[in-house]
Amino acid sequence: MTDWSQLHHAYGTAEDIPRLLDAVSPAANDSGWTALWSRLCHQGTVYSASHAALPILRDMARQWSPADRQMPLVLAGAIAASTDQPYGEQDPHVAYSSEISDLAQLADEALRDPTLGDDPGTYVYLLAALISFEGVEIWGEQLDGLNDDEYEVPCPSCSTENFIAFGEYGCFSTTDIMYMNETAAKKVPLQPADASALEGLAQRLHSRALADGQTDVAHKLTYVFGKAQCAECDEVFSVAEAITTLWDA
Numbered sequence: 001m002t003d004w005s006q007l008h009h010a011y012g013t014a015e016d017i018p019r020l021l022d023a024v025s026p027a028a029n030d031s032g033w034t035a036l037w038s039r040l041c042h043q044g045t046v047y048s049a050s051h052a053a054l055p056i057l058r059d060m061a062r063q064w065s066p067a068d069r070q071m072p073l074v075l076a077g078a079i080a081a082s083t084d085q086p087y088g089e090q091d092p093h094v095a096y097s098s099e100i101s102d103l104a105q106l107a108d109e110a111l112r113d114p115t116l117g118d119d120p121g122t123y124v125y126l127l128a129a130l131i132s133f134e135g136v137e138i139w140g141e142q143l144d145g146l147n148d149d150e151y152e153v154p155c156p157s158c159s160t161e162n163f164i165a166f167g168e169y170g171c172f173s174t175t176d177i178m179y180m181n182e183t184a185a186k187k188v189p190l191q192p193a194d195a196s197a198l199e200g201l202a203q204r205l206h207s208r209a210l211a212d213g214q215t216d217v218a219h220k221l222t223y224v225f226g227k228a229q230c231a232e233c234d235e236v237f238s239v240a241e242a243i244t245t246l247w248d249a
Helices: 017-023 031-040 048-052 054-063 070-081 097-111 114-118 120-133 200-211 215-224 239-247
Strands: 150-154 161-167 170-174 227-229 236-238
Touching: 017 031, 017 054, 031 048, 031 070, 048 054, 054 070, 054 097, 070 097, 070 120, 097 120, 114 120, 120 200, 120 215, 150 239, 161 215, 200 215, 215 239, 227 239, 236 239
Parallel strands: none
Antiparallel strands: 150 161, 161 170, 227 236
């Protein structure tokens, strides 16, 4: 049995975690989730109590329907993906391998929920959770850039920060942080990947999104796994490689 008094979260002893977990509901707007996130995955940092919560989050997701289990899965996914462990290194995929395997299956089921067709944002979070449980590095934490409609990455040639935009303002690279306003800043069209030529993780994510009816997510993925031209020096580079290089540093 877990002795929560011997574990810690972002604000101190973790004795309050069982109570918070017991009281929380499936509703995304339940304030209990905010309390749990701030304690167990504070700005991406995890603590001794974070991994200890994985079995309970697994049980919670297992008890709730695929449409209701989104919150425990997304929190568990963020915990599993985090490499920011200043209070002791632990690989949850080893220490909690059974729970992680179960969570992956539960996330797979949740992604197939037809009601997610109206909520691509939650779909992306669940997809990120799934690949986190599968041990995919970097993208478990960074896939949510799809929901922001942009990534900010340095040009691999000149190091100038480029905003890679692929949303309502268009699909382009620019160095202008205020690109969403009407400015005269240089905007260079992105070069999306040919969906039929995608390989590896890119192909799997794209195919999965299409199979789940998330055509907008699949379309955005072609830009994330395509190429961009630096708006400063005109160097053409892989967007995905720039993202992984940035976050693998």
